[in-house]
Amino acid sequence: MGLIQYISSRVGAYLIVLFVGITITFFLPRLMPSDPIEGYIAQMQNQAGQSMNPETIRELRASLRKLYGLEGTLIEQYVDYLERIILRFDFGPSLASYPRPVSEFIFNSLPWTLGLLGTSLVISWVIGNLIGLVAGFYHNSRWATFLETLGVILYPIPYYILALVLILLFAYIWPIFPLSTTIMPGDFSWEKINSIIYNSFLPALTLVLAGFGWNILGMKALSFANKEEGYVTFARLKGTPSRTIMFGYVFRNSILPQITALALSIGGIFNGALLTEILFSYPGLGLLMRTAIGSGDFNLLYGTIIMSIVSVATAALIIDLIYPLLDPRIRYR
Amino acid sequence: MKKSFLITVVLALFFVSVGLVSAQEMTDVGTPRNETLIFQTFDRQTQTPDQHNPLMNFAVWRGFRELGWGFLWETDTGTGESYPELAAEMPIPLNDEFTSFEVRLKEGVYWSDGEEFNADDVIFTLDAYFDLVGTSTWFGVNRITQYVSDYEKIDDYTVRIDTINPAYDFSTVLGVYTWGSAFIIVPEHVFSEVENLAEFRNTYPVTIGPYVVKEFDPNGFWQLWELREDWERSAWGFLDDDGYMPQYILYKDFGPEETRSLSFVQNAYDVDTFMSPDSIKAAQARNEYITTFSPDMPYHNMDDACGYGVLMNMQRAPLDMLEVRWALALSLDLANVGINSVNGEFVASPLPMVDTQILRPIYFEPLIPWLEEFTLPDGYQPYNANWSVEFVDALGQMGAQDLPEDPTDFGIGWWKYDPEEAANLLSSVGFTQNAEGIWLLPSGEVWDLEFVIPGDWNKVMQRVGFSIADSWRRSGINVNTVQVDNAEFGVVQNTNAERTTMLNWTNCIFNPNYLNSWNNVELEYVNNADETATNDGNQYQWANETVDQLVHESKQMETTTEEFYEIGRQIIQEFVTDMAYINIMNIPTTIPTNEYYWSGFPKRDDYYAVPYSWWSSAKEIIASIEPTGR
Numbered sequence: 022m023g024l025i026q027y028i029s030s031r032v033g034a035y036l037i038v039l040f041v042g043i044t045i046t047f048f049l050p051r052l053m054p055s056d057p058i059e060g061y062i063a064q065m066q067n068q069a070g071q072s073m074n075p076e077t078i079r080e081l082r083a084s085l086r087k088l089y090g091l092e093g094t095l096i097e098q099y100v101d102y103l104e105r106i107i108l109r110f111d112f113g114p115s116l117a118s119y120p121r122p123v124s125e126f127i128f129n130s131l132p133w134t135l136g137l138l139g140t141s142l143v144i145s146w147v148i149g150n151l152i153g154l155v156a157g158f159y160h161n162s163r164w165a166t167f168l169e170t171l172g173v174i175l176y177p178i179p180y181y182i183l184a185l186v187l188i189l190l191f192a193y194i195w196p197i198f199p200l201s202t203t204i205m206p207g208d209f210s211w212e213k214i215n216s217i218i219y220n221s222f223l224p225a226l227t228l229v230l231a232g233f234g235w236n237i238l239g240m241k242a243l244s245f246a247n248k249e250e251g252y253v254t255f256a257r258l259k260g261t262p263s264r265t266i267m268f269g270y271v272f273r274n275s276i277l278p279q280i281t282a283l284a285l286s287i288g289g290i291f292n293g294a295l296l297t298e299i300l301f302s303y304p305g306l307g308l309l310m311r312t313a314i315g316s317g318d319f320n321l322l323y324g325t326i327i328m329s330i331v332s333v334a335t336a337a338l339i340i341d342l343i344y345p346l347l348d349p350r351i352r353y354r
Numbered sequence: 355m356k357k358s359f360l361i362t363v364v365l366a367l368f369f370v371s372v373g374l375v376s377a378q379e380m381t382d383v384g385t386p387r388n389e390t391l392i393f394q395t396f397d398r399q400t401q402t403p404d405q406h407n408p409l410m411n412f413a414v415w416r417g418f419r420e421l422g423w424g425f426l427w428e429t430d431t432g433t434g435e436s437y438p439e440l441a442a443e444m445p446i447p448l449n450d451e452f453t454s455f456e457v458r459l460k461e462g463v464y465w466s467d468g469e470e471f472n473a474d475d476v477i478f479t480l481d482a483y484f485d486l487v488g489t490s491t492w493f494g495v496n497r498i499t500q501y502v503s504d505y506e507k508i509d510d511y512t513v514r515i516d517t518i519n520p521a522y523d524f525s526t527v528l529g530v531y532t533w534g535s536a537f538i539i540v541p542e543h544v545f546s547e548v549e550n551l552a553e554f555r556n557t558y559p560v561t562i563g564p565y566v567v568k569e570f571d572p573n574g575f576w577q578l579w580e581l582r583e584d585w586e587r588s589a590w591g592f593l594d595d596d597g598y599m600p601q602y603i604l605y606k607d608f609g610p611e612e613t614r615s616l617s618f619v620q621n622a623y624d625v626d627t628f629m630s631p632d633s634i635k636a637a638q639a640r641n642e643y644i645t646t647f648s649p650d651m652p653y654h655n656m657d658d659a660c661g662y663g664v665l666m667n668m669q670r671a672p673l674d675m676l677e678v679r680w681a682l683a684l685s686l687d688l689a690n691v692g693i694n695s696v697n698g699e700f701v702a703s704p705l706p707m708v709d710t711q712i713l714r715p716i717y718f719e720p721l722i723p724w725l726e727e728f729t730l731p732d733g734y735q736p737y738n739a740n741w742s743v744e745f746v747d748a749l750g751q752m753g754a755q756d757l758p759e760d761p762t763d764f765g766i767g768w769w770k771y772d773p774e775e776a777a778n779l780l781s782s783v784g785f786t787q788n789a790e791g792i793w794l795l796p797s798g799e800v801w802d803l804e805f806v807i808p809g810d811w812n813k814v815m816q817r818v819g820f821s822i823a824d825s826w827r828r829s830g831i832n833v834n835t836v837q838v839d840n841a842e843f844g845v846v847q848n849t850n851a852e853r854t855t856m857l858n859w860t861n862c863i864f865n866p867n868y869l870n871s872w873n874n875v876e877l878e879y880v881n882n883a884d885e886t887a888t889n890d891g892n893q894y895q896w897a898n899e900t901v902d903q904l905v906h907e908s909k910q911m912e913t914t915t916e917e918f919y920e921i922g923r924q925i926i927q928e929f930v931t932d933m934a935y936i937n938i939m940n941i942p943t944t945i946p947t948n949e950y951y952w953s954g955f956p957k958r959d960d961y962y963a964v965p966y967s968w969w970s971s972a973k974e975i976i977a978s979i980e981p982t983g984r
Binding site: 053054055056057059060061062063064065066072073074075076077078079080081082084085087088115117118119120121126129130133185188189192193196199200201202203204205206299300301302304308309312314315316317 | 382383384398399401402405410411487488489490491493496497499500501523527531552553569570571572573574575576606607608609610612613616617619620622811838839840841842843844845846847848849852860869870871873874879888890891893
C-alpha cells in the first residue's frame with residue numbers, strides 16, 4: 022500500500038464516519054417524543070402568567086412550526102438538513118432562541134470549553150505521565166509506592182464528590198476562590214485574563230486531579246513493563262545513565278498508547294464538562310448540550326453533537342496519519 | 355518623645371482598623387454589596403441574555419418584567435386585585451357587552467431616555483403585534499391578536515380598544531394576572547426606527563420601569579440593573595413611599611443547591627429560589643440572618659397560583675371509569691407523600707385549585723358542608739375533614755417543631771387514605787387481584803399504570819411523583835413511573851396518545867377568576883383516547899356537559915360577582931364528583947431570605963406581597979425593603 026492509498030483509505034473512512042454520524046444525529050432526536058413547540062406552550066400554560074385560549078394555542082403552534090422549519094416530511098427535512106450541514110456547515114436557527122443562529126451559541130461557548138478542558142487535560146496528562154513514569158521506573162522506592170497510591174486513591178473518587186470537597190476547602194472554609202464564576206464582560210485585558218484565571222482555577226484543579234490518577238496508573242504499568250524489556254537490560258549493562266534509560270528508552274516506548282488516549286480525549290473536549298459547568302456555573306458546551314436536550318432544541322443539539330463527532334473523528338484521523346512518525350515500528354507498505 | 359510616638363502608633367492603628375472596618379464590601383460585579391439587592395436567578399442560566407425585545411421570546415427571568423418594564427394594570431399579589439400602573443385608572447367599558455373599552459393613560463410617566471410615555475406607544479405596540487403574527491415567537495402576540503379586534507388613539511393619553519369576545523378579564527389580559535403580561539408596551543420612538551423587529555435584540559433597552567440594564571454576563575449567568583436617576587417618574591416609582599430604592603439589583607446564578615447554600619451562608623446573596631427545606635435548615639444553623647416566610651410550619655409561603663395534581667387521560671380505559679379515578683385518589687396517602695417529599699411543608703387541597711388566602715374564603719369555605727356530605731355512588735363518604743388535625747398529630751409524633759396552632763394552615767382537609775374502599779371501587783367494576791396482590795384489569799391482564807413525572811429539572815415534583823407512585827404501589831397498583839425532560843413533558847401534557855397519568859402543575863388560578871385555567875374546559879376540545887394530534891384546549895380532556903355549559907355561562911359574566919363565584923363552586927363540585935383531576939397540594943415555594951443587608955421582606959406577619967422574586971410581587975418587595983446598614 023502506497024502513501025497515497027494509505028491516506029485516501031483513512032480519509033475515506035473518516036468521511037464515512039462523519040456521514041453516518043451526521044445522519045444518526047438527525048434521526049435520533051426525532052425519535053424522542055420531545056417537541057420544542059409543545060415544551061414552550063406547556064411552559065406558558067403551566068406558569069400561570071396568562072391564560073392561553075385554544076385559538077392562541079392553535080395559531081402559535083402553526084406559526085412556530087413554520088418558523089422552525091418543522092413542516093414537511095421527515096425525509097424532506099433530512100435532505101434540507103444535509104444540504105445545510107454539508108454544503109454550508111450551517112446548523113440553522115436555535116429553536117428555543119429563534120432566530121439566533123446555532124453557530125453563535127457554539128462559538129460563544131467553545132472558547133470557554135477549549136480553554137478550561139484543553140489546559141486541564143494537558144496539565145493532567147503531563148503531570149500524570151511523569152509521575153507514572155517515575156513510579157513505574159523506580160517501582161521499589163518508597164516514593165514510587167506513595168505516588169502510585171496517590172493515583173489509586175484519586176482515580177476512583179467520583180468527580181462530583183472530589184469537586185465538592187475542593188469547593189468546601191478552597192471556597193468556603195478558606196475562601197480563596199469564588200464559589201461561582203463571575204467574569205466581567207468587555208475586551209481582553211490583563212485584568213480580564215487575571216479574572217478568568219482566578220475564576221477558572223478551582224474548576225481546572227478539580228479536572229486535573231480527577232484526570233491524572235488514570236494517567237499515573239496507565240503510565241506506571243507501561244513503564245514498569247518496558248523497563249523489563251531486553252533493550253533496557255542491554256542499555257543498563259552497557260552502562261547507560263539511569264535518567265537516559267528512563268526518558269530515552271522507557272518513556273519513549275511507553276508514551277505511544279498515552280498519546281492515542283490524549284488525542285481521543287482532545288476530541289472529547291467538545292462534549293464539554295457538564296458537571297464542572299453545573300457545579301461552578303461555568304459556561305461551556307456541556308451546558309449548551311444539556312439545554313438543547315431539555316428544551317428539544319433539535320438544531321442546537323445537531324450543532325453541538327456534530328461538533329463533537331467532527332472533533333473526535335478528526336483527532337482519530339490525525340493520529341492515524343502521524344502515528345508512523347511517532348512509532349518507527351509502524352510503516353505503511 | 356516616647357509618649358508622642360505611642361500616641362502616633364495608637365492613632366495609626368485606630369485609623370487603619372477603622373479603614374478596614376469601613377472598607378466597603380463589593381459584589382463580584384463591582385458594586386457596593388450594601389447597595390445591591392441580589393436574587394438567585396429563577397432559571398439558573400439563560401442562553402439569550404442580550405435578548406430584551408419583548409416582541410420576541412425574551413430573557414424572561416432576569417428582572418425584565420419586574421424592573422425594566424411596566425404594564426397597563428398590575429396585580430397586587432397580596433390581595434389578587436388589579437391596580438393601574440401605566441393606566442390612570444381601571445378600564446372603562448364602553449358598551450354593555452364588555453367588548454369595547456376606554457383606556458386612560460397616566461401623564462408624566464417617562465421612558466429611561468427622557469421621552470414621555472403616551473398613547474402612541476400603545477398604538478404602535480398593537481400595530482407591531484398584528485404585523486408580527488406568524489413571525490414572532492412570543493406567545494403574547496398570538497394571545498393579543500386573538501383577543502383584540504380594533505383600537506384607536508383618542509388623544510395623547512387615551513385609547514379605545516375593542517375585543518373579539520366579551521372581555522371581563524380585560525385588565526388581566528392586557529395587564530398582569532400573576533407574573534407577567536401578554537401585552538408589553540414598547541417605546542414607539544425606539545422601535546419605529548427598527549427595520550426588522552423580529553431580529554431586533556434591544557440589548558440595552560430603553561425601559562419604562564425604574565431600572566436600566568447596567569451590565570450582563572454574555573454567558574447568561576447574571577444580569578445587573580441600576581436605578582434610574584429619574585426613577586420616581588417611571589412606571590412604578592409611585593409604589594415607593596419612603597424615597598429609597600436599592601441602587602443596584604443583581605440576578606445571579608449561584609450554582610446547584612450544594613454550592614448555592616454555601617454562598618447563601620456567606621451572605622453572597624439575599625433571596626433564594628426553591629431551595630430545599632433540608633438545605634434551608636442547614637444554612638439557618640450556620641447563619642442567623644437566614645429566615646423563612648413563617649416561624650411556624652409550614653415555614654414557607656404556599657400561595658402560588660399553581661398546584662401539583664394528577665392529570666389523567668379520562669378518555670382511555672380504565673381511567674374512563676369514575677370508580678377507577680376515585681380508587682387512585684383514595685389510594686394516595688397524602689400525609690406520607692408530603693412528609694417524604696417536602697418535609698411536611700405543604701398545603702393540601704382537595705378541590706381543583708390552590709387553597710390560598712385569596713381563594714379559600716370564596717371557594718373552599720363555602721364548600722366545606724357540601725364536602726362533608728358528599729358521597730360516592732356506593733354511599734361512601736370520601737372526605738376527611740379531620741385530615742389537617744391528623745397530619746399535625748403525625749408531625750408531632752415524628753418530633754416536628756414549630757407546629758401551627760391552626761391545623762388548617764396545612765389545608766382544610768383532603769380525601770381519606772382508604773385502600774380498602776379503593777379496593778371495593780375497583781372490584782365493583784370487574785378488577786381482581788392476583789396472588790401477589792397486584793390489580794388486574796377486568797380482562798385479566800395486569801393493570802400497568804404509566805405515570806409521567808418530571809426528571810431532575812424539577813426536583814420537588816420529581817420527589818412528589820415518586821412518593822405518589824410508591825403510595826399507589828403499596829395498594830397493589832403496578833405503577834410504571836417515567837421521568838421525562840421538559841420538552842417531552844409538554845408533549846405528554848397536550849397529547850392524548852402519550853398520556854395515561856402524569857403529575858402536573860398546569861392548574862393555575864390566582865385570583866377568583868377561575869377562567870384563567872378553565873376557560874377551555876369545553877366539549878369541543880376533547881379528543882379521542884389515542885389521538886396523536888396535540889390538544890388545543892381542555893387540559894383535563896374531560897367531557898362533562900354541565901361544565902361545558904357552566905364555562906360558557908361564566909364567560910358572559912363579570913368576574914368579581916357572587917354569581918360568577920357560585921358558578922365556579924358548581925364547576926368545582928362537578929370536578930370532585932367526577933374526580934376529573936386529583937389535586938394534591940399548592941406548590942411549596944421555598945424562598946428563604948438572607949437579612950444581613952436588607953430587611954422588610956414579606957413574612958406571614960407582614961404579608962404585603964407573595965415573596966417571589968419572579969412575580970409582580972418583586973416590585974412591591976423592592977419598594978418595601980430597607981437597608982440594614984451593615
